[in-house]
Amino acid sequence: xxxxxxxxxxxxxxxxxxxxxxxxxxxxxxxxxxxxxxxxxxxxxxxxxxxxxxxxxxxxxxxxxxxxxxxxxxxxxxxxxxxxxxxxxxxxxxxxxxxxxxxxxxxxxxxxxxxxxxxxxxxxxx
Numbered sequence: 001x002x003x004x005x006x007x008x009x010x011x012x013x014x015x016x017x018x019x020x021x022x023x024x025x026x027x028x029x030x031x032x033x034x035x036x037x038x039x040x041x042x043x044x045x046x047x048x049x050x051x052x053x054x055x056x057x058x059x060x061x062x063x064x065x066x067x068x069x070x071x072x073x074x075x076x077x078x079x080x081x082x083x084x085x086x087x088x089x090x091x092x093x094x095x096x097x098x099x100x101x102x103x104x105x106x107x108x109x110x111x112x113x114x115x116x117x118x119x120x121x122x123x124x125x126x
Contacts, residue, residue: 002026002115004096009120012086016124020081022096022117030074033099035113036081038092038122047108048094049081059107064090086124093119 008020022034033052039045049070050059058070069082079096096117103112 002028002032002098004098004115004117006094006096006117006120009094009122011123011125014086014088014124014126016086017082017084018086018122020083020094020096020120020122022079022081024077024079024096024098026077029077032101033104033107034070034072034079035097035099035107036070036079036094037097037110037113038090038094039119040089040092043092045095045110047110050099050107051079061108083122086122088124088126091122091124093121095119 003025005023012018031053035050036048037045038048047061048064049068051070051072055072067085072079097113098115099112100114106112
């Protein structure tokens with residue numbers, strides 16, 4: 001069983017920064033690739049960022065590339081999302097998720113992830 005708990009969300013002005021954290025339980029974290037997704041009000045959940053189990057490989061949605069950075073600390077069973085130059089359109093609930101090993105090579109599809117956190121809300125004011 002894996003539990004994921006996000007934190008770090010909040011209200012920030014446009015141009016500001018936030019750092020989201022995702023704490024994972026379970027012994028498989030260091031061998032699991034992880035992703036961040038977000039869901040804005042009235043919209044579908046969308047991919048934001050991905051990091052491989054080692055942290056060597058990362059991928060980003062075009063909308064956040066150059067502004068967001070995903071990282072992880074396997075010793076602390078945690079994955080992070082540093083968000084800079086925030087825009088009002090970044091407003092959403094942000095979720096971390098564990099990618100299934102059977103979907104190696106897929107990083108931006110919801111169906112490739114099995115465990116999800118409860119989400120942390122990010123609101124960017126203009």
